[in-house]
Amino acid sequence: MSLKAELKALQTRLEANRSPEALATMHRAVDDLRTSGATSRILRVGDRAPDFMLPNADGHLTDSRRLREKGPLVVTFYRGRW
Amino acid sequence: MALQAILPELAPLRANIVAISPQLPEHNRELIRTRHLAFEILTDRGNKVAEQFGLRFTLPDDLRRLYLTFPLDLEKFNGDASWTLPIPARFVIDQQGVIRYAESDPDYTTRPEPEDTLAALRALSSARPA
Numbered sequence: 001m002s003l004k005a006e007l008k009a010l011q012t013r014l015e016a017n018r019s020p021e022a023l024a025t026m027h028r029a030v031d032d033l034r035t036s037g038a039t040s041r042i043l044r045v046g047d048r049a050p051d052f053m054l055p056n057a058d059g060h061l062t063d064s065r066r067l068r069e070k071g072p073l074v075v076t077f078y079r080g081r082w
Numbered sequence: 083m084a085l086q087a088i089l090p091e092l093a094p095l096r097a098n099i100v101a102i103s104p105q106l107p108e109h110n111r112e113l114i115r116t117r118h119l120a121f122e123i124l125t126d127r128g129n130k131v132a133e134q135f136g137l138r139f140t141l142p143d144d145l146r147r148l149y150l151t152f153p154l155d156l157e158k159f160n161g162d163a164s165w166t167l168p169i170p171a172r173f174v175i176d177q178q179g180v181i182r183y184a185e186s187d188p189d190y191t192t193r194p195e196p197e198d199t200l201a202a203l204r205a206l207s208s209a210r211p212a
Binding site: 002003006007010011014015022025026028029030032033034038039041042043044045046047048049050051052054055056057058059062064065067068069070071072073074075076077078079080081082 | 084085087092095096097098099100101102103104105107109110111112113114122123124125126131132134135136137139141142144145148151152154156159160167168169170171172173174175176177179180181182183184186188189190191192193195196199203206207
């Protein structure tokens with residue numbers, strides 16, 4: 001699925017059939033994150049990335065240091081499949 | 083995930099991808115199965131790693147109540163009572179552990195362009211002596 005199609009599907013899944021009040025609550029939470037200064041804590045280019053060790057879907061621990069020593073590592077933070 | 087689309091481009095760049103989510107591993111298994119994902123999704127219980135990247139936020143009370151009506155009980159889904167989530171974000175980390183690309187947006191209906199991630203990886207690759 002292309003990014004555009006994926007985002008459309010995501011928006012439909014999250015927002016379809018929601019009341020105007022529900023949508024307002026969801027959108028306000030996004031706006032609050034933007035305006036509260038919360039995003040200023042996010043690590044930036046040039047910062048040192050924390051290394052991490054976390055379980056994969058089968059419960060096996062994955063070590064970011066071992067991955068990044070092989071080559072560049074892309075890390076994506078994802079809220080959930082709901 | 084649209085990231086899947088750039089996987090074939092990663093091998094020559096010697097790059098790896100991992101996704102990180104607070105959801106329980108069973109949900110990651112389901113996602114990998116239904117979307118045929120060829121990269122790992124790691125479980126970050128309580129968004130502890132997300133916090134280290136500056137991404138963890140606590141859902142406001144009105145949003146929690148709304149999610150419960152969906153119904154979405156994040157406490158059950160994530161196996162954690164914190165009602166926190168990561169701000170959606172993507173980073174490229176080099177072999178020394180330094181962030182070379184960073185993109186984030188609190189708006190959950192947007193995602194970083196996979197092409198921008200690729201461009202960052204290619205720049206890293208060409209900067210490295212052969």
